[in-house]
Amino acid sequence: MIDFGTWLYTKLRGEHVGTDQQGNRYYRRKKPSGRVATLMHERRWVLYKDCVEASKVPAEWHVWLHHTSDETPDEAKHQRFDWQKDHQPNHTGTDLAYRPPGHGRLSSTETKSASDYESWTPS
Numbered sequence: 001m002i003d004f005g006t007w008l009y010t011k012l013r014g015e016h017v018g019t020d021q022q023g024n025r026y027y028r029r030k031k032p033s034g035r036v037a038t039l040m041h042e043r044r045w046v047l048y049k050d051c052v053e054a055s056k057v058p059a060e061w062h063v064w065l066h067h068t069s070d071e072t073p074d075e076a077k078h079q080r081f082d083w084q085k086d087h088q089p090n091h092t093g094t095d096l097a098y099r100p101p102g103h104g105r106l107s108s109t110e111t112k113s114a115s116d117y118e119s120w121t122p123s
Contacts, residue, residue: 018074021086022089
């Protein structure tokens with residue numbers, strides 16, 4: 001949820017540029033007029049769909065947000081390769097996080113690792 005100040009700034013000074021597959025909306029500051037306009041760096045920001053989590057920004061939009069490219073992903077029309085996967089946010093600390101076989105927090109329905117490991121006990 002965005003706060004009132006961000007919402008107001010976006011309504012008054014923001015220009016909607018695009019939306020990614022996850023529903024995050026990207027904005028840039030409307031072009032100011034006058035002499036100061038040539039000295040200003042274009043301000044860009046994102047309004048997240050659900051919770052604010054920077055890892056939810058796909059690589060294509062990350063490039064645009066950080067001024068590496070002036071073209072938005074919609075304008076660039078980059079070719080996706082067969083080996084490229086869809087972007088996923090970081091799941092660390094959630095139930096969707098990767099846990100290797102034998103991890104203590106796996107549910108009983110998931111397989112435990114079958115190892116020949118015997119713990120050492122001092123005599």
